[in-house]
Amino acid sequence: MSLRHAVLGLLSESPASGYDLMKLFNASLTSVWPATQSQVYGELNKLTTAGLVEVAAQGPRGRKEYAITHDGLTELRHWLTEVAPIGQQRHDALLRVFFLGILTPLEARTYLLTQAEAAARAHETYKQVDESTEWDDEMISVYGQIALEYGLRLSATMEEWARWAADEVTSAKARKASELARARHEAEQTELDGEPAPERPDDA
Amino acid sequence: MSLRHAVLGLLSESPASGYDLMKLFNASLTSVWPATQSQVYGELNKLTTAGLVEVAAQGPRGRKEYAITHDGLTELRHWLTEVAPIGQQRHDALLRVFFLGILTPLEARTYLLTQAEAAARAHETYKQVDESTEWDDEMISVYGQIALEYGLRLSATMEEWARWAADEVTSAKARKASELARARHEAEQTELDGEPAPERPDDA
DNA sequence: CTTCGACATGTCAGTGTTGGAATGTCGCCG
């Protein structure tokens, strides 16, 4: 139900049309809460029916400029202060990690390093935004900056983790190999003692 | 479309019934890709129709034990190696940050510190799992450990960021206050010069 | 004056996700 609150939040800063809202979504909320046209226009109608926003002005081309109502602002405040955010987020990229075992270590490493690069690119993008924006002490600016900082830190953590993980795959493989070598050695010892050697498939 | 691949991934490790899969989802994938019963059973039927899994054995109580087919394994490998993970994830908690400006700095700070505590609790939980698990060098264990490490690092980053952000709110408020004080001072100077003082609302 | 791009809204089918209800079976403990 957060699309509703994203729309309310944007309208709390200034009145806007559905078209304006789409631009705002694509400009500042894409990486946090993406939305499509159909969703935004649909939600605006629902919000109007619910009395949380109202058509404050009409313009050319059928433009309807929406403004948040008192009830809408109350709802927004309620959501911010009293509704606990859901902690769990679906994480496509991390889900794959659980199943990397069906690939070869080399393929798994490639996957992780690709993730590292994607994170690095994301970090670079955030940095560009940070540097090309003039931050002042207005509250809206402060919170925008705080959100951006989250992006910067998250992408940095992601990259470091993915590089660490790639190394981990390599060293785990090495540990397994040496373990196998030891097992082989013991098997040879046993063989020397006259026992028949147990079957051991060669690891590729 | 990742629920499908989560199911395939779990079945790639060992055959299981829908009921078994639900336990696996709740045990290891909750924080990465949560799923409900209806989803899992529904997906199993779709996967069977698509020939990616098959009913390998039937048991008591109508139990159907599913196994991944050759086609299913191919599809899983394809997803892992060739389908780019979607980078953008919806982020409820971060969305709110954009709109904290409509709250008082104190309320905003409370929100951020609550988030910090939630992150700290999550970190603690992951730590418990890490310490209470016996990790070996089997591949499945290695990748489980890698995913867990991501959780550990992410929650640590979250907590640090939220605490930093809470401080940032405080200092931004202070900067604004001193700015206002300076403006006031200048206004008084102007007043002494005989000019009328401009209106200035008191900040609560 | 015409044409083109930006402005502007609306609708739809298909898919994914949630949460709950309904139904029944088996095995073990007392």
Add this chain to the structure above:
DNA sequence: CGGCGACATTCCAACACTGACATGTCGAAG
């Protein structure tokens, strides 16, 4: 042997999201 808890599946209504299609208006540049 009676009942309870774990096992096990199926169905459904409601809501959220995706991506595309349809329709039309205005303003400015050529």
